[in-house]
Amino acid sequence: MSGFLQDFWFSITRPRRGRPKLELDSSTLQTVAVLAEQENRAPDEVAAELLQAGLRDRQETVMAQLLWQCLTxxxxxxxxxxxxxxxxxxxxxxxxxxxxxxxxxxxxxxxxxxxxxxxxxxxxxxxxxxxxxx
Amino acid sequence: MSGFLQDFWFSITRPRRGRPKLELDSSTLQTVAVLAEQENRAPDEVAAELLQAGLRDRQETVMAQLLWQCLTxxxxxxxxxxxxxxxxxxxxxxxxxxxxxxxxxxxxxxxxxxxxxxxxxxxxxxxxxxxxxx
DNA sequence: TTGACAATAGAACTTTAGTTCTATAAAATG
DNA sequence: CATTTTATAGAACTAAAGTTCTATTGTCAA
Structure with missing residues (x-):
């Protein structure tokens, strides 16, 4: 198994109730793979980067929403x-x-x-x- | 197995040579899960959205790079x-x-x-x- | 060689955003 | 109740970007 599968399998087998499953369509995975190939990088690295960038955006949104509440x-x-x-x-x-x-x-x-x-x-x-x- | 695992397993077992492996660290997955919970959505849906947004950005970069070449x-x-x-x-x-x-x-x-x-x-x-x- | 075009440079004028200030009424506080 | 604070409104002035134009030089095509 790849490292990702190991990690994912490990998180699934942990005693956590109702843990949601992560499910992506294969076209997204393939697009990641194509992009990774263009950039000569590992797809998992590219995907992680994309996910982390997106997550950072969302966290900034939370902050902005708090500030929005301070507006008249x-x-x-x-x-x-x-x-x-x-x-x-x-x-x-x-x-x-x-x-x-x-x-x-x-x-x-x-x-x-x-x-x-x-x-x-x-x-x-x-x-x-x-x-x-x- | 979850749908994602099925898809991934299926892509691995396909007769493709040198297909790169997709590997993410569990902290990223967990952050996706936390965000999904905040938004009351499935994590795989959130992750797909984040990935697709990031991929869209990259494609726009390709266009911009072509235009950049037109500059003196x-x-x-x-x-x-x-x-x-x-x-x-x-x-x-x-x-x-x-x-x-x-x-x-x-x-x-x-x-x-x-x-x-x-x-x-x-x-x-x-x-x-x-x-x-x- | 001549004319057209592109790259580089600049000017005059207009529009828009940014900065600092004043003023009033309503709400909050002591 | 008197004072302070906040929300709303507006003005004068400055800085910056946007718009339209002119000019020169080098390159290219006819």
Whole structure:
């Protein structure tokens, strides 16, 4: 058995109740293999890297969600529209404010998320769904 | 055996020579399991999603690399520095140009990559290593 | 050789975001 | 109740990016 099979078999045989099973379709595995071959690396290494990168993203999402809860309702509105790539003017028109007011909210938002600019905010929340503010 | 084990076992027993083995450390698997539990989803579903997202990123990189080849040497310089978040002024000082010239190059770069602004360019090349231009 | 094109360089002007400040009303606190 | 804090709103100014244009030189094709 390969090291992976050993590990997996070991985790299955451990006395754990209701442990979920890890099941991937073979096409994903094959794509990993193809990519690994292109990069001259072991597929398990590539897969681990991809998984770990994805997991890191998710953990950052948890942090961002906590910070989101610290926003006022108005700030959440402005955040959502910023992340949908609306300009200050567009946001102002949408929320019936002056552009300067939008910038004030943006200032507060960036401070609460501790990011240097709107781009960094958008990057931080890039996987979020803001369609409720469409 | 789980479905994954079946698939994997099946791929191993197929008459393929030198097929690489997929091997992940158990801590990664456990992290996937924890995340899946938080999201009330099956771990194999989460893992597949993470892998597929990562693979999609890699494919976009291939396209970007083709476009990168279309850049002139100067444009590649400017692209690298833009992606390291340098301002126009900083880039101009680094390359001994006027800021307006940097903006001209940027214009050409954005056109060649078919992106609307520098932020989109940085997003597109976010996984690249530009340390050679440090 | 001449003209077209590409690479490199730069300028004037506009738009947008960022920075620092002021102001008011409502809510919280002592 | 008086004061402080917070949320919301806005303004003046600056920095940065974006847009459209001009200019020169080298290369290439007719």
């Amino acid at each position: 309702p108005r700030e959440q509105d402005v955040t959502a529209l910023i992340c949908q790539n609306l300009t200050t003017r567009q946001i102002a028109a949408r929320l019936y404010l002056s552009p300067d007011t939008v910038k004030t909210h943006a200032r507060h938002i960036l401070d609460k998320f501790n990011v240097p600019n709107r781009e960094a905010l958008r990057q931080m929340l890039s996987g979020w769904d803001f369609s409720a503010w469409a | 040497p100067r444009e590649q310089d400017v692209t690298a520095l833009i992606c390291q978040n340098l301002t126009t002024r900083q880039i101009a000082a680094r390359l001994y140009l006027s800021p307006d010239t940097v903006k001209t190059h940027a214009r050409h770069i954005l056109d060649k990559f078919n992106v609307p602004n520098r932020e989109a360019l940085r997003q597109m090349l976010s996984g690249w290593d530009f340390s050679a231009w440090a």
